[in-house]
Amino acid sequence: MRKSKPISYSRTTITELMIPSYANFGGKIHGGILLSLMDKVAYACASKHAGAYVVTVSVDGVNFLQPIEVGELLSLHASVNYVGRSSMVIGIRVVSENVKTGQQKHTNTSYFTMVAKDDNGKPTEVPLLELEDRNDVRRCLEAIKRKQLKEAYKDNFDNEKSSMTIEENLHLLDNERVIVKYIQF
Numbered sequence: 001m002r003k004s005k006p007i008s009y010s011r012t013t014i015t016e017l018m019i020p021s022y023a024n025f026g027g028k029i030h031g032g033i034l035l036s037l038m039d040k041v042a043y044a045c046a047s048k049h050a051g052a053y054v055v056t057v058s059v060d061g062v063n064f065l066q067p068i069e070v071g072e073l074l075s076l077h078a079s080v081n082y083v084g085r086s087s088m089v090i091g092i093r094v095v096s097e098n099v100k101t102g103q104q105k106h107t108n109t110s111y112f113t114m115v116a117k118d119d120n121g122k123p124t125e126v127p128l129l130e131l132e133d134r135n136d137v138r139r140c141l142e143a144i145k146r147k148q149l150k151e152a153y154k155d156n157f158d159n160e161k162s163s164m165t166i167e168e169n170l171h172l173l174d175n176e177r178v179i180v181k182y183i184q185f
């Protein structure tokens with residue numbers, strides 16, 4: 001196995017035409033189709049860097065803010081942003097293009113964490129990541145910050161959840177659009 005690989009080695013783009021069978025009842029592309037394509041490009045990119053079979057472990061930053069139309073060409077650009085021992089963060093930029101006008105829209109950027117596995121299904125070490133330009137360094141630093149913030153959020157939330165009682169927090173429902181029909185003190 002190579003000890004290190006540049007980001008450019010595994011950079012991957014998948015381009016796919018959005019066909020009518022991908023659409024929901026409103027005529028826009030299903031979120032699930034987009035997720036599946038993002039998983040596919042993340043797999044291709046991560047397995048190329050790892051030189052191994054990989055699995056998806058977590059997905060961050062999936063926000064569908066712009067609808068994608070049938071007939072548009074969707075391009076998913078993936079690159080390794082960060083590597084741990086066996087894990088890799090793959091950044092995916094999704095761009096949709098109207099083929100007639102050439103107009104492009106950036107629909108979302110998401111981050112998939114993939115883990116490389118050996119032949120026995122155990123997490124296995126991946127090559128070091130070579131950062132070749134300023135953008136590579138920026139994306140890597142952002143991935144580290146995201147990881148730190150996610151860990152802090154998880155710790156905070158776990159603490160809040162374990163000490164939370166329904167009675168002390170019922171007031172949070174006061175301004176919500178719910179009708180509480182079950183209260184047993």
Ligand SMILES: CC(C)(COP(=O)(O)OP(=O)(O)OC[C@H]1O[C@@H](n2cnc3c(N)ncnc32)[C@H](O)[C@@H]1OP(=O)(O)O)[C@@H](O)C(=O)NCCC(=O)NCCS
Pocket residue numbers: 055056057058083084085086087088113115123
């Ligand atoms: C994720 C998985 C590989 C962790 O295995 P494990 O035996 O607990 O191994 P480890 O604790 O050594 O974790 C391996 C790596 O995963 C990372 N990891 C584990 N859970 C994670 C999470 N929730 N988010 C991000 N990374 C995570 C660890 O940080 C570690 O990274 P590193 O090697 O770069 O330091 C294992 O739980 C798994 O195979 N899950 C199923 C994945 C799958 O099938 N996905 C397809 C979708 S159905």
